[in-house]
Amino acid sequence: MSRAVTADEMDVEAGGKNYLNAEKGIVSWLTTVDHKRIGLMYLVSTLTMFMIAGIFALILRFELLRSGQDVLTPGQYNQAFTLHGAMMVFLFIIPAIPGGLGNFVLPIMIGAKDVAFPKLNLLSLYLYWTGAIFTASSIVSTGLDTGWTFYVPYSTTVSQTSVIAVTFGAFILGFSSILTGLNFIVTIHKLRAPGVTWYRLPLMLWAIYATSIVQILATPVLAITLLLLILERAFHVGIFDPKLGGDPVLYQHFFWFYSHPAVYIMILPGMGIISDLIAVHSHRRIFGYKAIAFSSVAIALVGFMVWGHHMFTSGQSELSSTIFSFITFFVAVPSGVKVFNWTGTMWGGSVAWNTPMFYAMSFLFLFTIGGLTGLPLAMIGLDLHLHDTYFVVAHFHYVMMGGAVIAFIGGLHHWWPKMTGRMYNETTAKIACGLIFVGFNMTFFTQFFLGARGMPRRYHTYLDQYQPLHAFSTYGSWVLGAGLFLVLFTFIHSLFKGERAPANPWGGRSLEWQTPSPPPTENFHKTPVVTHGPYDFATTGK
Amino acid sequence: MMSASTEAAQEKGSPDFVVAHHFDKADTQFDAGRLGIWLFLVTEILFFGGLFCAFFIYRGWYFDSFVEAHHHLDKKMGALNTVFLITSSLTMALGVRSAQRSARKETVGFLLATVLLACAFLVVKYFEYTHKIHDGLLPGAMFHAQGFTTQHPGVFYAIYFVMTGIHGLHVVIGIGLILWILIRAQKGEFSSRYYAPVEGVGLYWHLVDLIWIYLFPLLYLVG
Numbered sequence: 001m002s003r004a005v006t007a008d009e010m011d012v013e014a015g016g017k018n019y020l021n022a023e024k025g026i027v028s029w030l031t032t033v034d035h036k037r038i039g040l041m042y043l044v045s046t047l048t049m050f051m052i053a054g055i056f057a058l059i060l061r062f063e064l065l066r067s068g069q070d071v072l073t074p075g076q077y078n079q080a081f082t083l084h085g086a087m088m089v090f091l092f093i094i095p096a097i098p099g100g101l102g103n104f105v106l107p108i109m110i111g112a113k114d115v116a117f118p119k120l121n122l123l124s125l126y127l128y129w130t131g132a133i134f135t136a137s138s139i140v141s142t143g144l145d146t147g148w149t150f151y152v153p154y155s156t157t158v159s160q161t162s163v164i165a166v167t168f169g170a171f172i173l174g175f176s177s178i179l180t181g182l183n184f185i186v187t188i189h190k191l192r193a194p195g196v197t198w199y200r201l202p203l204m205l206w207a208i209y210a211t212s213i214v215q216i217l218a219t220p221v222l223a224i225t226l227l228l229l230i231l232e233r234a235f236h237v238g239i240f241d242p243k244l245g246g247d248p249v250l251y252q253h254f255f256w257f258y259s260h261p262a263v264y265i266m267i268l269p270g271m272g273i274i275s276d277l278i279a280v281h282s283h284r285r286i287f288g289y290k291a292i293a294f295s296s297v298a299i300a301l302v303g304f305m306v307w308g309h310h311m312f313t314s315g316q317s318e319l320s321s322t323i324f325s326f327i328t329f330f331v332a333v334p335s336g337v338k339v340f341n342w343t344g345t346m347w348g349g350s351v352a353w354n355t356p357m358f359y360a361m362s363f364l365f366l367f368t369i370g371g372l373t374g375l376p377l378a379m380i381g382l383d384l385h386l387h388d389t390y391f392v393v394a395h396f397h398y399v400m401m402g403g404a405v406i407a408f409i410g411g412l413h414h415w416w417p418k419m420t421g422r423m424y425n426e427t428t429a430k431i432a433c434g435l436i437f438v439g440f441n442m443t444f445f446t447q448f449f450l451g452a453r454g455m456p457r458r459y460h461t462y463l464d465q466y467q468p469l470h471a472f473s474t475y476g477s478w479v480l481g482a483g484l485f486l487v488l489f490t491f492i493h494s495l496f497k498g499e500r501a502p503a504n505p506w507g508g509r510s511l512e513w514q515t516p517s518p519p520p521t522e523n524f525h526k527t528p529v530v531t532h533g534p535y536d537f538a539t540t541g542k
Numbered sequence: 543m544m545s546a547s548t549e550a551a552q553e554k555g556s557p558d559f560v561v562a563h564h565f566d567k568a569d570t571q572f573d574a575g576r577l578g579i580w581l582f583l584v585t586e587i588l589f590f591g592g593l594f595c596a597f598f599i600y601r602g603w604y605f606d607s608f609v610e611a612h613h614h615l616d617k618k619m620g621a622l623n624t625v626f627l628i629t630s631s632l633t634m635a636l637g638v639r640s641a642q643r644s645a646r647k648e649t650v651g652f653l654l655a656t657v658l659l660a661c662a663f664l665v666v667k668y669f670e671y672t673h674k675i676h677d678g679l680l681p682g683a684m685f686h687a688q689g690f691t692t693q694h695p696g697v698f699y700a701i702y703f704v705m706t707g708i709h710g711l712h713v714v715i716g717i718g719l720i721l722w723i724l725i726r727a728q729k730g731e732f733s734s735r736y737y738a739p740v741e742g743v744g745l746y747w748h749l750v751d752l753i754w755i756y757l758f759p760l761l762y763l764v765g
Binding site: 107112113114115116117118120178182183185186187189190191216217218219220221223224225227228231232235236237238239241244245246247250254257522527 | 562563564565566570573574577578581582584585586588589590591592593595596599600603604607681682683684693694696697700701703704708
């Protein structure tokens with residue numbers, strides 16, 4: 001890897017100046033327009049939210065250890081699961097990968113100095129913080145008990161909690177998300193370095209591009225929906241209120257027109273990360289580059305036509321349900337294309353069992369379960385039974401946590417040396433990955449059985465027959481929590497005690513590995529000219 | 543290799559305009575800005591799209607209410623406002639053209655005309671709203687006008703007020719944006735080499751106009 005050596009040498013020449021130590025002081029961070037610093041601030045913010053929402057989850061599981069009331073009243077339980085969901089979705093999963101990792105790697109991967117609109121990027125972060133303050137303010141005021149979906153008419157006429165503060169927070173977060181997506185699309189179109197053709201983009205960027213399309217097309221609909229909800233609650237304008245001639249089902253249509261595509265805002269970047277992880281750590285040219293690239297776009301497009309499968313029991317017409325059910329099955333096709341191509345990439349590769357590869361393997365296993373359990377839910381007949389049971393809870397946690405979050409943590413490990421210039425302890429990182437994998441399956445695989453046996457979701461207590469499974473799931477949540485805290489420990493340890501990272505610790509071929517770790521403020525000492533694809537490992541002789 | 547910014551300065555040099563450090567040349571920066579504005583307009587259309595969707599659904603359900611309620615909108619005032627906005631779009635387009643031709647005084651004049659027309663729109667809207675509020679022609683639970691024979695005129699007024707209200711908010715924001723580029727134009731910041739902000743605000747303004755072009759017939763004429 002002659003180029004990697006060059007990057008390290010350049011680092012020495014530059015006197016170790018990089019984006020982290022170029023300027024000092026909190027003001028230099030708060031006013032920065034450097035995409036790497038903004039990405040890092042996004043990561044710290046979203047991970048903080050992940051921890052708070054995760055603690056809510058642990059409290060919920062603890063309440064469910066035994067039937068009856070233990071630590072939470074029924075009302076508090078409703079508030080805890082609502083905030084767990086709302087914060088995980090709006091404050092963690094949606095912004096974490098694009099805003100955090102995406103912001104950091106996207107311009108470097110295309111050989112650019114920054115995103116197209118650096119100030120707008122900073123504005124996105126400030127909007128994120130503002131939205132987070134509104135949302136989190138509900139914790140110290142009256143809470144929120146509507147569920148993260150804010151369904152009307154409960155949210156507009158019944159609930160006594162801070163519906164307006166949280167929905168306004170989500171409204172602001174939506175703009176943050178839109179502006180990030182807009183920025184990324186323009187950046188990918190306009191700022192690719194010489195030689196970075198579309199088919200030389202790392203697959204991470206195809207996924208980010210597809211995600212950005214969904215962000216700018218779906219999020220405005222959420223914005224208007226939440227605005228109408230706020231007007232409905234504040235002034236009773238009647239658009240969603242059946243007493244005044246409005247239609248609550250219309251709210252659900254609007255909400256899911258955003259929130260189903262939003263599921264792909266969460267999972268697509270995760271799929272992008274996995275594509276890079278598997279190729280780099282297998283040291284093999286990715287199998288079916290174009291198939292993976294276009295399946296991302298296909299998922300983004302098909303994702304817009306399936307929102308009605310959230311509403312099989314909500315009173316939409318049977319014809320609509322049938323059509324939505326039919327289209328939903330098509331999502332499995334591009335998802336399957338990806339899984340098979342990832343598997344094919346490892347075939348004959350020289351797999352290095354680094355921590356990111358363990359996360360990639362976990363992802364393949366968990367996402368496949370999550371995807372396959374989506375199919376029975378797409379069948380109307382089965383869904384009528386499984387709707388609002390723990391089966392659904394298990395399914396979406398397998399996709400969201402087993403898919404998106406595992407990919408995100410894997411990506412964090414993958415790009416950690418690049419971001420911080422430090423290596424982490426492989427042993428504790430792998431133990432953490434193992435704990436997360438085991439704990440996750442204990443927690444959520446159990447819930448498939450609970451759901452299939454009829455345990456409804458969102459209840460703070462249950463019949464005695466569900467006790468053993470609930471208890472097992474709670475024990476699993478402790479293992480999972482321990483694993484996640486071990487990840488945190490590994491990273492903090494790395495910051496203070498980690499070895500210096502070389503420019504290219506994994507032997508990657510894409511551009512971010514051809515610049516020092518951590519990169520200089522302008523990303524490259526000299527604008528790179530690219531002459532090969534991001535996964536051309538054949539020449540490395542590995 | 544010559545540094546990117548010197549190259550750009552020679553090619554597109556302008557005393558008041560510096561190519562941002564991360565763009566290779568002025569054209570790329572201009573293209574990026576234009577693409578950004580267009581993408582933003584797409585989000586605006588989807589934002590209003592939800593409301594148009596709600597309009598068509600409730601119009602289908604409560605057709606009689608919609609017909610009855612829409613007769614209480616002032617078609618003349620709506621038509622007057624349509625004229626104001628279409629004319630303002632023309633002056634805006636002429637303003638962009640003047641900026642491209644480096645005609646500073648013309649640019650300022652056309653932008654000023656656009657702002658005045660936009661303000662005239664808001665004045666008319668103010669009288670319309672006052673009239674509606676006085677008559678109790680209000681959304682949902684606040685509706686208290688007498689003499690209606692159909693069930694749900696409140697739904698019509700909910701949609702009327704939300705759609706025209708959000709549109710009005712866009713007009714207010716538009717006035718702010720036009721004043722901003724007007725001041726910059728007055729300072730002579732724009733020329734045939736650099737007019738991206740004028741064009742961007744222009745595109746936004748045309749969209750605001752375009753949405754009204756749909757609102758007026760749907761709400762005032764067909765109901």
